[in-house]
Amino acid sequence: xxxxxxxxKAAGKTKPKAKGKKDPFEPRILAFCCNWCSYAGADLAGTSxxxxxxxxxxxxxxxxxxIDPLFILQALEAGADGVLVSGCHEGDCHYVxxxxxxxxxxxxxxxxxxxxxxxxxxxxVHVSAAEGEKWASINKEFVERIKxxxxxxxxxxxxLTDISIDDDHTxxxxxxxxLVSLSNKMGYEPKKPLHFDPEEVVEGYGFPxxxxxxxxxxxxxxxxxxxxxxxIEDIQNKRRYGTLHAQCLVCKECEKVCPQEAIVxxxxxxxLSFLLNEPLWEFDIPMQKCSECxxxxxPKPFCDNLEKKIxxxxxxxxxxxxxLPFKPYTTCSTCKRKKLAQVVAExxxxxxxxxx
Ligand code: FES
Numbered sequence: 001x002x003x004x005x006x007x008x009k010a011a012g013k014t015k016p017k018a019k020g021k022k023d024p025f026e027p028r029i030l031a032f033c034c035n036w037c038s039y040a041g042a043d044l045a046g047t048s049x050x051x052x053x054x055x056x057x058x059x060x061x062x063x064x065x066x067i068d069p070l071f072i073l074q075a076l077e078a079g080a081d082g083v084l085v086s087g088c089h090e091g092d093c094h095y096v097x098x099x100x101x102x103x104x105x106x107x108x109x110x111x112x113x114x115x116x117x118x119x120x121x122x123x124x125v126h127v128s129a130a131e132g133e134k135w136a137s138i139n140k141e142f143v144e145r146i147k148x149x150x151x152x153x154x155x156x157x158x159x160l161t162d163i164s165i166d167d168d169h170t171x172x173x174x175x176x177x178x179l180v181s182l183s184n185k186m187g188y189e190p191k192k193p194l195h196f197d198p199e200e201v202v203e204g205y206g207f208p209x210x211x212x213x214x215x216x217x218x219x220x221x222x223x224x225x226x227x228x229x230x231x232i233e234d235i236q237n238k239r240r241y242g243t244l245h246a247q248c249l250v251c252k253e254c255e256k257v258c259p260q261e262a263i264v265x266x267x268x269x270x271x272l273s274f275l276l277n278e279p280l281w282e283f284d285i286p287m288q289k290c291s292e293c294x295x296x297x298x299p300k301p302f303c304d305n306l307e308k309k310i311x312x313x314x315x316x317x318x319x320x321x322x323x324l325p326f327k328p329y330t331t332c333s334t335c336k337r338k339k340l341a342q343v344v345a346e347x348x349x350x351x352x353x354x355x356x
Contacts, residue, residue: 027081027146031056032071034064036094037128038086044132045139052136053143056084063087064124065098069109070163070171072122073178076113077185079157082121082146086138089126099126108202108269112179115194115271116186120149154185172204176246180275190276196269206250206267207243210282214262217241217285217299221254221263230254231279237287237296242279245270260305290332292339297332304329 033039039060045052061067064087075083085106087099106124113119123142127135161178165171183190208221208230217239222230229247233240245268255263273280287296288303307329310316319328325339 025147025151027055027143027151028079029056029082029084029143029146030075030080031058031084031086032061032064032067033058033127034087034093034099035060035062037088037092038126038135040129041086041127041131041135042139044129045136046132048132050132050136052139055143055146056139063093063095063098064102065093065095067102067106068171069105070174070178072106072109073175073182074160074163076118076121076152076154077157077160077178077182079152079154080121081149081152082123082142084122084138084142085124086127086135087124089128092128105202108196108200108205111196111200112271113182115190116183116188117153118182118186121146121152154182156185170249172246172249176274176277183275190272193273194271196271198267201267201269204250205245205269206265207245207248207280208254208263209266209268210241211260211262211264212283214260215241215283215285216260216262216301216305218259218302218305220257220259224253224257226251226253233279233281234287234296235284237289238284239287239299240281240284242281244273244277244279246274246277288330290335291327291330292335293332295332 031042033042039058042058064085067085072083072085085102087093087102090100093099103124106122110119110122110124113122125138127138159181161174161181162169163174163178165174219232222232222241227247227249229244229249231242231244233242250265252265255265270280272278285299285301288298288300289295290297310319310328325343326336331339
């Protein structure tokens, strides 16, 4: 009896899985390697026949400075179990500081992702072209770390955020969308504000900071903001200013236009208001009550400033001579109009009677 036939039949069959036994978890990891150092280092490890787990898919980039945070965020959203970034050693970057900028950006987003429980799944390393062995050991250690963490908890990978940037979508806006998506997928529920140290904050993240002793609540910043990021809210006898810093492009238009030099755009980031796209409120400004109708109408420092300006121009006398029928600084515009209309009516009525 020939055994060849039965052997080939058996070879065509897939071995049935032992009941209750799961396939061992094999993480899917994305590695971004800079062309000039790390990619060559990884290549050296391969040509030197060093053994490495096959879990990393390497994407070659010209410099780590080219890695947009959106690449890393979308890899995680798409279900990558881990993301590794590897670049030249500090001082060796072919573009001088690409790796330094990239690392700072990376650490900023790593801190945010750590809040969602994804921080350990990403890492930034430095490997030179001569460090094949180092690459092999980093590769093994990272795969081991991700194996211990288990499969990514980010599910529903079909529903990916569009990360294209065009006239209607800024990079910051897209980052906001994808961070919201990741936080939802991770079931992250922010409870209290989380302010980042300004030192940790990367370029493009910040918001106007107003000096409460200088700001008069004049609206100039509100009117000039191209992204409608400045918000104003009146609460009874107080007005407050805030910034939607997910929208603020740190363009400094508000800083330039402020007549009081009360605004400075400072680096900053607060996670809770960023994710919820809620304004980050600053101090309250007291409001002025109208001396006629009793309604609050303008910030008090704004009215005081007007009075101060008139006095600096030595124009109080001229104002007095006008004999206005209202108090110029403490009357709302509706009451001013009404009062003026009364005066006109009082003058016009007898004149009209005479003409009849
Ligand atoms: Fe390698 Fe910039 S060229 S990190």
